[in-house]
Amino acid sequence: MKLDRRTARLVYGWLWLLPAAVLMAAFTHYPIVGGLVSSFFSTPRQGRLSRFVGLDNYAVMIADPVFWQVLRNNFLYAMGTIPVSVCLALLMAMWVNRKFRGRAVVRTAYFTPTILPMIAVANIWLFFYTPQIGLLDKICSFFGIPGHSWLGDPSTALACMVVLAIWKDAGFFMIFYLAALQGISPEFEEAALIEGAGRWYFFRRVTLPLLMPTTLFVMVNATINSFKLVDHIFILTKGGPDNASSLLLYYIYEVAFGFWDTAYASTLTVVLLLILGALAITQFKYIEKRVHYQ
Amino acid sequence: MKRSVIRVLVGLALAVAVMGGTVAHAAVELNMYYPVAVGGPITKVIDDMIAEFEKANPDIKVKAVYAGNYDDTRVKALAAVKANQPVQLSVLFSIDVFELIDQDVIVPFDDFATSAEDKQWLASFYPALMANSIVKGKTWGIPFQRSTIVLYHNKDIFKEVGLDPNKPPATWDEMVAAAQKLTKKDASGNVTRWGVQIPSTGYAYWMFQALCIQNGQELMNQDGNKTNFDHPDVVEALQFWRDLAAKHKVMPDGTIDWGTLRQKFLEGATAMMWHTTGNLTAVKEGAKFDFGVSMLPAKKRRGSPTGGGNFYIFKKASPEERKAALKFIKFMTAPELTARWSIATGYVATRPDAYRTPTLEKYVAEFPAAAVARDQFQYAVAEFATHENARNKKFLDDAIQSVVTGAKPPKEALTAAQQQAERVLKDYR
Numbered sequence: 001m002k003l004d005r006r007t008a009r010l011v012y013g014w015l016w017l018l019p020a021a022v023l024m025a026a027f028t029h030y031p032i033v034g035g036l037v038s039s040f041f042s043t044p045r046q047g048r049l050s051r052f053v054g055l056d057n058y059a060v061m062i063a064d065p066v067f068w069q070v071l072r073n074n075f076l077y078a079m080g081t082i083p084v085s086v087c088l089a090l091l092m093a094m095w096v097n098r099k100f101r102g103r104a105v106v107r108t109a110y111f112t113p114t115i116l117p118m119i120a121v122a123n124i125w126l127f128f129y130t131p132q133i134g135l136l137d138k139i140c141s142f143f144g145i146p147g148h149s150w151l152g153d154p155s156t157a158l159a160c161m162v163v164l165a166i167w168k169d170a171g172f173f174m175i176f177y178l179a180a181l182q183g184i185s186p187e188f189e190e191a192a193l194i195e196g197a198g199r200w201y202f203f204r205r206v207t208l209p210l211l212m213p214t215t216l217f218v219m220v221n222a223t224i225n226s227f228k229l230v231d232h233i234f235i236l237t238k239g240g241p242d243n244a245s246s247l248l249l250y251y252i253y254e255v256a257f258g259f260w261d262t263a264y265a266s267t268l269t270v271v272l273l274l275i276l277g278a279l280a281i282t283q284f285k286y287i288e289k290r291v292h293y294q
Numbered sequence: 295m296k297r298s299v300i301r302v303l304v305g306l307a308l309a310v311a312v313m314g315g316t317v318a319h320a321a322v323e324l325n326m327y328y329p330v331a332v333g334g335p336i337t338k339v340i341d342d343m344i345a346e347f348e349k350a351n352p353d354i355k356v357k358a359v360y361a362g363n364y365d366d367t368r369v370k371a372l373a374a375v376k377a378n379q380p381v382q383l384s385v386l387f388s389i390d391v392f393e394l395i396d397q398d399v400i401v402p403f404d405d406f407a408t409s410a411e412d413k414q415w416l417a418s419f420y421p422a423l424m425a426n427s428i429v430k431g432k433t434w435g436i437p438f439q440r441s442t443i444v445l446y447h448n449k450d451i452f453k454e455v456g457l458d459p460n461k462p463p464a465t466w467d468e469m470v471a472a473a474q475k476l477t478k479k480d481a482s483g484n485v486t487r488w489g490v491q492i493p494s495t496g497y498a499y500w501m502f503q504a505l506c507i508q509n510g511q512e513l514m515n516q517d518g519n520k521t522n523f524d525h526p527d528v529v530e531a532l533q534f535w536r537d538l539a540a541k542h543k544v545m546p547d548g549t550i551d552w553g554t555l556r557q558k559f560l561e562g563a564t565a566m567m568w569h570t571t572g573n574l575t576a577v578k579e580g581a582k583f584d585f586g587v588s589m590l591p592a593k594k595r596r597g598s599p600t601g602g603g604n605f606y607i608f609k610k611a612s613p614e615e616r617k618a619a620l621k622f623i624k625f626m627t628a629p630e631l632t633a634r635w636s637i638a639t640g641y642v643a644t645r646p647d648a649y650r651t652p653t654l655e656k657y658v659a660e661f662p663a664a665a666v667a668r669d670q671f672q673y674a675v676a677e678f679a680t681h682e683n684a685r686n687k688k689f690l691d692d693a694i695q696s697v698v699t700g701a702k703p704p705k706e707a708l709t710a711a712q713q714q715a716e717r718v719l720k721d722y723r
Contacts, residue, residue, distance in 0.1 A: 132563040152548030241695035
């Protein structure tokens, strides 16, 4: 059989796509569909087979107070971490973009939290937060402030997670901003100087718009991170006290592998996917409009 | 990023498959997971014991993988079993026995430990420790790293405040009275040292079970399909726990972390702590002061749940592998090794004859604290174990944490937990 040129090109092209497509299908698309399907079935237990239960799992979820709590926690966590870590990243990038003595040291210091594994970071922070003997309480007691069980109090546990996440993420985002800042041609600054633009004006009208593609990228990453990075919870609180610091993904893990309730875990996963999908679409659709690619 | 991880995983899986294939010709290879829930160089102790076993049994190779705490280890072992990874045995939580049976992944030892000598071996452990192993008349787990909760107290601080360092509190009231004396405040009224601390993360239900037993009530039935979370005595026990912080002001407010509590005790930030005897050796190595260990105080009676990990053998192991695993477990639980394991960690020796070995006899004579957990066996009951245990445990943990943080009153929290557990367990009656 002889293929005509067009078909041959088509086959050739698809063959190149095939490895990636197979991996995507096997490890991304199939699990999504599989998760969706299993959310309509019951978990097999004690010899009882899995059976179709329709929307039962979703009804259970709506009635599950822990689900609503972790959802709320996740929302607060995202609102707490994203704006601060992105702003901080930009600030740090502006600062280390200038020339000064010890710049390399400062850059390294800012970036260090990023290269540490999250588990190691969480273990370090565990001893910061530990009441009485922890760093935080030691500093407090120096100023005569009474000690506090930072991770053991539902009103501060989640905030502790937020602070850690900011500390860990800001340095990472800084690298992107730094790269973007160095990509901005110095001619702009010179032109602005000649025109008599102030530094703040220049930042607001020139630098910031030019950084928008980076900001979009960083925002998307920060959002995803706030939903997908839960390693520190394992070390610091295991979601406690009374789920005060639990996040959606951690709860999914608990349900799936702790309780081995795979059907309910699938149901929660579908919700997580919907949230992330909706966020991604919103960010790309609306923020993209304000992004100028050079 | 994601895709590269997958590639690495596929590569690793292939590599493991190839290596596994070649080694299998040489000897029986056993893979096991085990947890560590206490301080000290436990992984090294285990590795040394395994090396000794392999030297004595060159035809069996044992690969032991440290897999985190008890919950993490169960997750990893079950995931490995379900993914058809070769894992033949593991040390898992003694209380996961119902879950493991329900999931149909373990075999009872009675099925292949059939010789007279085997049967004698099965009968050689403390009955209190077997309470969590025997279900429906069969033995599913072999006690290994087992414990009870004990009261650690800092003798130097006892002396400092004028308490008899050799008379630790024996009742709840005595504990409160002593703790009030032991709690120290600085000039501005901030507490610099607490009287007593009971950890409420990680194994909150376990500590709570001790309080309930002391108050005369068990948390579950023998068949593991009914809980008693809303019993008045249980509510009262939780009220007492809360009162230690809220009313008596001898324990910090909020949850108390399991993992860092030992460090707080070692630094004198708390004068007494409730903790597993499995931490005894780590405390002994770390303490720069004189400390004592005693049984937990009594309300209506003394009491502690047993705790810790058992050896389980998985159903997927071939008859040959089961035999090798049995040999290995017998080696690890022989009196002499049990004695050395107990000394290295502080875990109780799981059988009476281990305490009669010269090694342990000498150690106990020099360091009587090492026998406290054993002596407490006479008051010990089975640890909290039910069907779908992880879930019911969480209901209880959440209730406890909501109370010790002052978010909910005990009765409300425990009634809610009971209702949740009831929904799960009604299918198992």
